Amino acid sequence: KQEVTQIPAALSVPEGENLVLNCSFTDSAIYNLQWFRQDPGKGLTSLLLIQSSQREQTSGRLNASLDKSSGRSTLYIAASQPGDSATYLCAVYAGNNRKLIWGLGTSLAVNP
Amino acid sequence: EPEVTQTPSHQVTQMGQEVILRCVPISNHLYFYWYRQILGQKVEFLVSFYNNEISEKSEIFDDQFSVERPDGSNFTLKIRSTKLEDSAMYFCASSHYEQYFGPGTRLTVT
Numbered sequence: 001k002q003e004v005t006q007i008p009a010a011l012s013v014p015e016g017e018n019l020v021l022n023c024s025f026t027d028s029a030i031y032n033l034q035w036f037r038q039d040p041g042k043g044l045t046s047l048l049l050i051q052s053s054q055r056e057q058t059s060g061r062l063n064a065s066l067d068k069s070s071g072r073s074t075l076y077i078a079a080s081q082p083g084d085s086a087t088y089l090c091a092v093y094a095g096n097n098r099k100l101i102w103g104l105g106t107s108l109a110v111n112p
Numbered sequence: 113e114p115e116v117t118q119t120p121s122h123q124v125t126q127m128g129q130e131v132i133l134r135c136v137p138i139s140n141h142l143y144f145y146w147y148r149q150i151l152g153q154k155v156e157f158l159v160s161f162y163n164n165e166i167s168e169k170s171e172i173f174d175d176q177f178s179v180e181r182p183d184g185s186n187f188t189l190k191i192r193s194t195k196l197e198d199s200a201m202y203f204c205a206s207s208h209y210e211q212y213f214g215p216g217t218r219l220t221v222t
Contacts, residue, residue: 034210043215044155044203089155093211097168099145100211102155 002027002094006103013080014111021075021106023090028068031093035064035075038087038105047088048075080110114138118204118214125194125221133189133217137206144187145205146179148172149216155203161187194221 003026013019023033035047048057048064050073056065063076077084087107091100117136125131137144146158159169159179166179178190187206191198199221205211 032210041218044213046210046213049210091155095168097143097160097162098207098211099157099160099168100147100155100205101157104154 002030002092002101004090004092004101004103006088006090006106008106009104010107010109012109012111015080015082017080017110018076018078019080019108021077021088021090021108023073023075023103025071025073025092025101027094028071029094030068031098033064033066033073033090033092034100035062035073036089036091038089040087044089077108080108082110082112084108084110114212116204116206116212116214118202118217120217121215122218123220125219127196127221128193131191131194131219133191133202133204133219135187135189135204135206135214136185137187137204138208138212139185141206141208141212143167143207143211144179144181145207145211146189147203147205148200149203150197150200158189191219194219196221 005024007022034049037045050057050066061078066073087105089105090103119134144161149155159173160167176192180188201216203216204214
């Protein structure tokens with residue numbers, strides 16, 4: 001059964017720091033992996049989708065990598081800003097119907 | 113840009129009542145999903161729907177739950193007799209390849 005774990009559970013950093021969020025999954029037979037952002041009490045905003053054949057994806061200050069063989073993905077945020085404060089969720093596409101299996105998220109606070 | 117919409121944004125209901133959560137997926141998508149997120153917990157898969165039938169459902173999706181695509185645009189989730197533990201945020205998603213999510217419906221069962 002696929003399990004997704006995210007470390008750390010919470011992170012507090014000063015503005016301007018570069019940071020790395022980690023995601024691990026137990027079954028390497030995934031289709032794709034997607035990173036989302038969730039603000040408190042709000043919906044799910046897609047940040048990056050990494051296809052199974054890709055090693056990384058970039059969007060602005062965000063870079064996500066995928067290593068299927070080791071069951072890991074990282075989300076790198078460069079030059080963090082207070083507006084980046086949110087929960088970051090990792091989810092893998094699994095099974096024939098490609099349902100998403102989710103991690104619990106990393107709660108990020110960027111302090112001015 | 114096309115988007116998934118959900119109504120209502122917030123629903124309050126009494127225990128034992130039936131609720132219908134509505135979603136309008138992106139028009140050319142073929143796969144539809146419902147997920148839920150209980151406060152402080154992981155987002156959980158409920159059900160996937162393809163070609164007018166359920167393609168997969170989780171253990172959570174018991175006989176109290178049903179889904180329907182009554183016309184060419186809407187995709188609904190019905191909970192027949194709500195329980196306190198059904199209180200959660202419910203998200204609809206549609207996909208052709210990547211899943212796109214609606215803003216969610218917050219269901220509060222009192």
